[in-house]
Amino acid sequence: MGVRYIGAEVQRMEDPKLITGHGRYVDDIVFDGMLHAAFLRSSQAHAKIHSIDASKASALSGVKRVFTLADLGPNYERRMNQLYPAPVIEQNKTQYPLAKDEVCYVGEAIAVVVADSRAIAEDALALIVVDYETLPAVIDVRTALEDGAQLAHSDATSNLMGKMRSKFGDIKDAFSKADHVFSAGFMQHRGGCHSMETRGVIARDDPWGDGLTLWTSAQSPYLIRRALANWLGEPEERIRVIAPDVGGGFGPKAGFYPEEIVIPLVARIMECPVKWIEDRQEHFISTTTQRDQYWDLEVACASDGKILGLKGKVTHENGAYIPYGILLPNSSLTPLPGAYSIPAIDVGLDIVFTNTVPNSPVRGAGRPCGIYAVERMVQVVSRRLGIDPAIVRRRNFVRPEQMPYETGAKLRGGDPVIYDSGDYEALLDKALELSDYNSFKARQTEARKEGRYLGIGISSCIEDTGMGPYEGTTVRVEASGKIVVKTGAASQGQGHHTMISMIVAENLGVTPEDIIFESADTGKFPHGIGAIGSRIAANVAPSAFDAASKVREKALKLAAEILETAEADLDIEAGIVRVNGAPDVSISLGELAIKLTPPSSTRVPKGFDPILEATSFEGSSGSPIASGTNVAEVEVDIGTGEVKVLRYSVAHDCGVMINPTIVHGQIVGGVVHGIGNALFERMIYDDQGQPLTMNYGEYLLPLASEMPRIDVAHIETPSPLNSLGVKGAGEGGTIPAAAAIIAAIENALEEFSVEIDYYPVDPQYLTGLLEASVAS
Amino acid sequence: MKPAAFIYHDPKTSKEVIELLSKYEDAKILAGGQSLMPMLNMRFVVPDHVIDINGVKELDSVFDNGSSLEIGAMTRQSNLSKSQDVKTKTPIFLEALGNVGHFQTRNRGTIGGSLCHLDPAAEIPCLMAAYDAVMIAEGPNGLREIPFSEWPLTYMIPSLEPDELLIKVRVPYWNSHHGYSFVEFARRHGDFAIIAVAVLIEMDGKTISRASISVGGADIRPIRLFEAEEVLKGENLDVRVFKSAAEIARKVDAMSDAYVTSSYRQRLAATLVERALVQAAERVSRGEN
Amino acid sequence: MPDYRNINVVVNGVKHELDVETRTSLGDFLRQEIKLTGTHLGCEHGVCGACTVLLDGEAVRSCLMLAVQANGHEITTVEGLAEEDGSLHPLQEAFWKHHGLQCGFCTPGMLTSLAAYLGDNPEPNERDLREAISGNICRCTGYQSIVDAALDAAKKMRGE
Numbered sequence A: 001m002g003v004r005y006i007g008a009e010v011q012r013m014e015d016p017k018l019i020t021g022h023g024r025y026v027d028d029i030v031f032d033g034m035l036h037a038a039f040l041r042s043s044q045a046h047a048k049i050h051s052i053d054a055s056k057a058s059a060l061s062g063v064k065r066v067f068t069l070a071d072l073g074p075n076y077e078r079r080m081n082q083l084y085p086a087p088v089i090e091q092n093k094t095q096y097p098l099a100k101d102e103v104c105y106v107g108e109a110i111a112v113v114v115a116d117s118r119a120i121a122e123d124a125l126a127l128i129v130v131d132y133e134t135l136p137a138v139i140d141v142r143t144a145l146e147d148g149a150q151l152a153h154s155d156a157t158s159n160l161m162g163k164m165r166s167k168f169g170d171i172k173d174a175f176s177k178a179d180h181v182f183s184a185g186f187m188q189h190r191g192g193c194h195s196m197e198t199r200g201v202i203a204r205d206d207p208w209g210d211g212l213t214l215w216t217s218a219q220s221p222y223l224i225r226r227a228l229a230n231w232l233g234e235p236e237e238r239i240r241v242i243a244p245d246v247g248g249g250f251g252p253k254a255g256f257y258p259e260e261i262v263i264p265l266v267a268r269i270m271e272c273p274v275k276w277i278e279d280r281q282e283h284f285i286s287t288t289t290q291r292d293q294y295w296d297l298e299v300a301c302a303s304d305g306k307i308l309g310l311k312g313k314v315t316h317e318n319g320a321y322i323p324y325g326i327l328l329p330n331s332s333l334t335p336l337p338g339a340y341s342i343p344a345i346d347v348g349l350d351i352v353f354t355n356t357v358p359n360s361p362v363r364g365a366g367r368p369c370g371i372y373a374v375e376r377m378v379q380v381v382s383r384r385l386g387i388d389p390a391i392v393r394r395r396n397f398v399r400p401e402q403m404p405y406e407t408g409a410k411l412r413g414g415d416p417v418i419y420d421s422g423d424y425e426a427l428l429d430k431a432l433e434l435s436d437y438n439s440f441k442a443r444q445t446e447a448r449k450e451g452r453y454l455g456i457g458i459s460s461c462i463e464d465t466g467m468g469p470y471e472g473t474t475v476r477v478e479a480s481g482k483i484v485v486k487t488g489a490a491s492q493g494q495g496h497h498t499m500i501s502m503i504v505a506e507n508l509g510v511t512p513e514d515i516i517f518e519s520a521d522t523g524k525f526p527h528g529i530g531a532i533g534s535r536i537a538a539n540v541a542p543s544a545f546d547a548a549s550k551v552r553e554k555a556l557k558l559a560a561e562i563l564e565t566a567e568a569d570l571d572i573e574a575g576i577v578r579v580n581g582a583p584d585v586s587i588s589l590g591e592l593a594i595k596l597t598p599p600s601s602t603r604v605p606k607g608f609d610p611i612l613e614a615t616s617f618e619g620s621s622g623s624p625i626a627s628g629t630n631v632a633e634v635e636v637d638i639g640t641g642e643v644k645v646l647r648y649s650v651a652h653d654c655g656v657m658i659n660p661t662i663v664h665g666q667i668v669g670g671v672v673h674g675i676g677n678a679l680f681e682r683m684i685y686d687d688q689g690q691p692l693t694m695n696y697g698e699y700l701l702p703l704a705s706e707m708p709r710i711d712v713a714h715i716e717t718p719s720p721l722n723s724l725g726v727k728g729a730g731e732g733g734t735i736p737a738a739a740a741i742i743a744a745i746e747n748a749l750e751e752f753s754v755e756i757d758y759y760p761v762d763p764q765y766l767t768g769l770l771e772a773s774v775a776s
Numbered sequence B: 001m002k003p004a005a006f007i008y009h010d011p012k013t014s015k016e017v018i019e020l021l022s023k024y025e026d027a028k029i030l031a032g033g034q035s036l037m038p039m040l041n042m043r044f045v046v047p048d049h050v051i052d053i054n055g056v057k058e059l060d061s062v063f064d065n066g067s068s069l070e071i072g073a074m075t076r077q078s079n080l081s082k083s084q085d086v087k088t089k090t091p092i093f094l095e096a097l098g099n100v101g102h103f104q105t106r107n108r109g110t111i112g113g114s115l116c117h118l119d120p121a122a123e124i125p126c127l128m129a130a131y132d133a134v135m136i137a138e139g140p141n142g143l144r145e146i147p148f149s150e151w152p153l154t155y156m157i158p159s160l161e162p163d164e165l166l167i168k169v170r171v172p173y174w175n176s177h178h179g180y181s182f183v184e185f186a187r188r189h190g191d192f193a194i195i196a197v198a199v200l201i202e203m204d205g206k207t208i209s210r211a212s213i214s215v216g217g218a219d220i221r222p223i224r225l226f227e228a229e230e231v232l233k234g235e236n237l238d239v240r241v242f243k244s245a246a247e248i249a250r251k252v253d254a255m256s257d258a259y260v261t262s263s264y265r266q267r268l269a270a271t272l273v274e275r276a277l278v279q280a281a282e283r284v285s286r287g288e289n
Numbered sequence C: 001m002p003d004y005r006n007i008n009v010v011v012n013g014v015k016h017e018l019d020v021e022t023r024t025s026l027g028d029f030l031r032q033e034i035k036l037t038g039t040h041l042g043c044e045h046g047v048c049g050a051c052t053v054l055l056d057g058e059a060v061r062s063c064l065m066l067a068v069q070a071n072g073h074e075i076t077t078v079e080g081l082a083e084e085d086g087s088l089h090p091l092q093e094a095f096w097k098h099h100g101l102q103c104g105f106c107t108p109g110m111l112t113s114l115a116a117y118l119g120d121n122p123e124p125n126e127r128d129l130r131e132a133i134s135g136n137i138c139r140c141t142g143y144q145s146i147v148d149a150a151l152d153a154a155k156k157m158r159g160e
C-alpha cells in the first residue's frame, strides 16, 4: 500500500478556488441572451384569487413577458407531485407551480416576470394587480384541530394532514410498575435554512441539442430531474440537472420547488436561458422551514432513575403544503428512546396544516426534536428524583454488549431501528472530562458568591445516519494518468471532493491532486440520491473504496501480464505500478489505461474489458448509528435574562473518520446551529399569518461574538455496516445541543426552580419565569 | 431586492443640497447608506431623487471649540472613534460607538445619518439626549439650532423641514473628570439595543453635583430620567442611591412590540441604569477620565 | 427613464471606465459589470457581510453602496487579495489550513473583512476577532476555525 490518506487531516481540494473568489455558484453563471425572472408572491396568508391583471407590468420597457399559471400552457394546470408518498398522508396537499385560485401562505408564488434585468423584473412586480378575497387563516397549531377551527385549505375536511405513532413494548405494564410518573409539556421551534447562498435556478432549453438543462442550488439534483421529468411527462435523459458550487443547504435545498418547474418552462417558451435568484426576503417566505412542535410526555421510572416507559402526544406544525412527505415528523419519532434502553414507548403525532411556509427538514430533520424530548424527560427524572443527570444516564444507556440493539422503533422505510455499535457511557465520560464536570460545583459556588449564576447541562444522543439505498462512484484512469472520479453525491460545503479523493488516492496509489472530480451533475453520473440525513460518507465512501479497489485490481492484473510477474509482487505508488524489489520494472496507470482504450485496428488485451474503470454502488447494509454526549456550561444574567454559553464540550462517535478536520468542522458548525435553535432563531408570524422576522436584524442567526469555543473529542467505534466503518457526521453536533443548553439554564437557576417549556429561550421569557418564581 | 429607479444627484456643497431639496418633492438624502440602502433595496422607500451628500466635504469634520465638540453630519462613525478630542473629552462616545453595528458599517455610517434615521434604540441619539446636544440644521433661510429634546418629533421623525439638512451637532463638554458609562442590552453584538443607557456624572467633592441619565429603546425616542437625576444630586456615590434611581427607571414609559413587552423593557432599564451608575461611579472615583 | 452615470473605478488595480445605472449597487456592479463574481450577496440588507469589499482599503458592505459612489475610488475584492504571482494572502493560506470554510459563500466577506481588520489590529485575541467578524454570518463553520485561521494569519503577518 502507498500513502495512507484515510484518517489524515488533508487540506481540502475544493478550497483554492473558494478562497480566491473563483467558486462557481448558480448566480455566477451567465449566458448570452439570458433573461431574469422575479416572482410575484402572495401577500396574504390565505385568500382566493379572483383575478390577476398583469397588463401594466407587461407593458413596462424591458419586460419580456409575465406568466401566470394559465400562461404556462394548458397541460400544466396541475398540482406538483408528492415526492414521498406515504399511507399516513390523509390529505395530500401540494401546491401548483404558480397559484391557481387560492393561496395558502404568504410567499406562495403567483406569477413570474421575465425581463432584461432583475431590477426591471422587480419594477414590474409592483405593477401587477391581484384581486384577493382574504380568507381566514389558521396560524396557531394548538387550536388548528379544534372543532370549528378555520381551515388552512378551503377544500380540506380538517387541518389534520395525518397521524402517526411510534409504539412498542408494554406501555401499560411500564406505567403500572413505575415508582414515579412525571410529566412535562414543551414547545420546540426550529427555524429556517438560511444557507448563506439563497436558492437559485437557471434553465436553458435546447430541444434540438442538449435538451433541458437546469443549474440549481440544490442538495438532490437527481431527485429534481426525476420530479421534473415526471411532472412534465418527459424522459429523464433529456433533462440534465447540475448543482454547481452550492453555498450551504441544511435540508431545505433537498426538495423540489415550484421555481424548478416554472423557470424551465419559461425558458422553453421564451427560447432563451432564464435565471432566477431567490433574494433574502423571498428566502424567508418561500424556502421550506421547520416550525413548531408541541410535546406532552409522561415518563414512568423506578426510584433509582431507571426509565421504564415514555408516552405522550405531539402536535407537529406542517405549514401549508406537504412538498416533502412525512420525513420530518417521522424522524421526530424514530430517535425515541434516544441513547437509552427504554422498554416501552407510545407516542402519537398529529401533522397539522397551518397557513405558513411549508415544512421540510432542516439540519437534523426531526432528530433534534426527538432527542430533545427524550433528554428533557431524563432531565425531569433527574431533577425530580434529585439524582445527578450523569448518573441517570448511566443507569439507562444501551450498553455495548446489548448491540446490535433493536429499539422497537421503525425507520421511514419500515426497517427496525438497530443500534449497530457505540459506547455511550464512554462518550459521557469523555464529555464530562472535557468539561471538567467534577469541578463544576466549585466553579458554580465561587461564581455565586459574585452574584453570577452558572449552570451545566448534559445531553446524549444517537443519530440514525447513512440511510440507503446507495450513492455511487465511478473511478476511471485516463490516458494522461489522471484519475477521473464521478459520483452522484452533491456537496454543499461538506468537502466530498476531498473525502472521496482521499479514499481513491489511497487505494489507487496516487495523490488526491491527481484526481479530477465531478459530482452533482446528472449528465455525468447516472444516478444519486442526495445529501440528506448525514448519509453521504456512509454511502459514497464505501462505493469509492470499492470502485477504486476494482480499478486497482484490474490495473494490477493487466500490469502483471505486461510486466510478466505475479500480481502479488506489484504495488502502485505515485501512479506507477512497480515490481517489488525491481524498481525499474514499471508501467504507469496512464499507460495501462491506454492499453485498455487502444487506437483503431488494435486489440484490447485478452480477458479484459475496455477502459480502466469501475463503478460501484456499495454502501451500508443498514443505518449506522452515530452517537455523542454534549456538555454545556452557561451563565445566566438574572438582571437581563441573557444566557451566555461559556463552554461547550462534545464527545462524538461517527465511527472511522476519513478526514478528522472535516468531521471537526461538521460538529462545530452543527453545534452552533443547535445553539441558534436553543437561544436565538425564531420565525415569528402574527395571528393573520404575516411573517414578522423578515430580515437578519430580526431573525437572529448565531454570530461569532456570542458563540463559545467548542471542544471536541472523538471515539471511533467502527460501524459493522460498511466496509470502512464510517457513520454520518453532518448533524451530530446539532441534534443534542438544545437539550444541553436548556438543562444548563435550569441548572443555573436551580434556586428559582424554573422549568423551561419552550425554545428558543429568549431573555424576556427567562426573566418572566424568574419573576413568577420570585412572586410565588 | 433591487432598488426602484431614481435620479441620482451628487452635490458638493450644503447650499447645493438645499437647492436640490427645495426643488424636488420626493427626494431622499443618502449619507452612509447603512439604514437607507437596505430600505431602498427592499423597496420600503422609493424616492424619485437620491441626493448623495458623501461629496459634501464641509460636513465631514470634528472640531473642538473649547467648550463643546462640533461634529459634522457626515463624520463617519469609525472616524469619530479615532478622534483624539473624543478620547479625552467625551470618552463615553467610544463606549457607545463600539456597539453601533459592526466595523464595516461604521466605516460608512455617519453621525448625522443615525441622528436623522432616529431609531429609538440607536446609541448616538441616546448620547445626544444625555448631553443635551444641539442639532444644527441648514435650510433656505440659513441655520437653525434645535435642542436635542425637541429633535425627535415622533417615532423616527426628526424635526427637519423637507428642505433642511442636518449639518452638525454641538456636544457641550462635561468637566474634565466626569464619570460616564454607556451600557446596552442587545441579543447579539452589533444589533440595535433593546435598551441602551447613557450616564454622565460630575462631582463636587464626595457628592454628585450633576447627573444625566438617558434611556434609548424604551419609548419611541430616547428619554431623559430627570427625576432619577434629581435623586442623585447631592448624594454620595452609594449603591442604595443608584438602586432608587433604578426604581425610577423601572417606571419609565415603555412601548410593546411583537418581540418585546413594555415590562421587559422596564426591567432592562432598571437593571442597566443601576449598572451604568455603578460603572460611572467607579470611573469617577478612580479618576479614570 | 433609467438614470445612467459614467464612472471611473480601479478594481484590484485595474482601471475601469463605464456607464452604470445609478440604482445599481456596488456589489451587483462588481459581479455583473466587472464580472468579478467572488463578491457574494447573501442578504442585500447589510447584515451578512458576504459582500464586503475594501473601498480605499477600508472594509465596507458592497450591497449598501451604489456603484456610482465608487467613482474615483479604489476597490479591492477577494480576487485581489492574492499576490499577482498567485501566492496567497496569509489569511487565504490560513483559511485553507484551518478549514476556515465549508461552502465558501461567506468566505470572500470574511477574508476582506479580516484583511482590513488585521491591518488596523495586528495583535488581536480570540475575543477581539469574534467581535470583528460579528458582522459576517457563516452558517457552516460555527466560526471557530475562522477565528483560528485569523489568529494564525495575524501571527504570520506580524512576522512570527
Ligand SMILES: Cc1cc2nc3c(=O)[nH]c(=O)nc-3n(C[C@@H](O)[C@H](O)[C@H](O)COP(=O)(O)OP(=O)(O)OC[C@H]3O[C@@H](n4cnc5c(N)ncnc54)[C@H](O)[C@@H]3O)c2cc1C
Residues within 6 Å of the ligand: B028, B029, B030, B031, B032, B033, B034, B035, B036, B037, B073, B074, B099, B100, B101, B102, B105, B106, B108, B109, B110, B111, B112, B113, B114, B116, B117, B119, B121, B122, B123, B124, B160, B164, B165, B166, B167, B190, B191, B192, B193, C045, C046, C047
Ligand atoms: C448590520 C447593521 C447593524 C446596525 N446596527 C446598528 C446599531 O446597533 N445601532 C445603530 O444606531 N445603528 C445601527 N445600524 C445603522 C447604522 O449603521 C446607520 O449608520 C445609521 O442608522 C444611519 O446612518 P447613515 O449615515 O448610514 O445614514 P443613511 O442610511 O444614509 O440615512 C439614514 C436616514 O437619514 C437621512 N439623512 C442622513 N443624513 C442626513 C442629513 N445630514 N440631513 C438630513 N437627513 C439625513 C437619510 O435620508 C435617511 O432617511 C446598523 C446597520 C447595519 C447595516
Ligand code: FES
Residues within 6 Å of the ligand: C040, C041, C042, C043, C044, C045, C046, C047, C048, C049, C050, C051, C052, C061, C062, C063, C064
Ligand atoms: S449582502 Fe451585503 S451584507 Fe449581506
Ligand code: FES
Residues within 6 Å of the ligand: A196, A247, A248, A493, C100, C101, C102, C103, C104, C105, C106, C107, C137, C138, C139, C140, C141
Ligand atoms: S462556509 Fe458556508 S457560510 Fe461560511
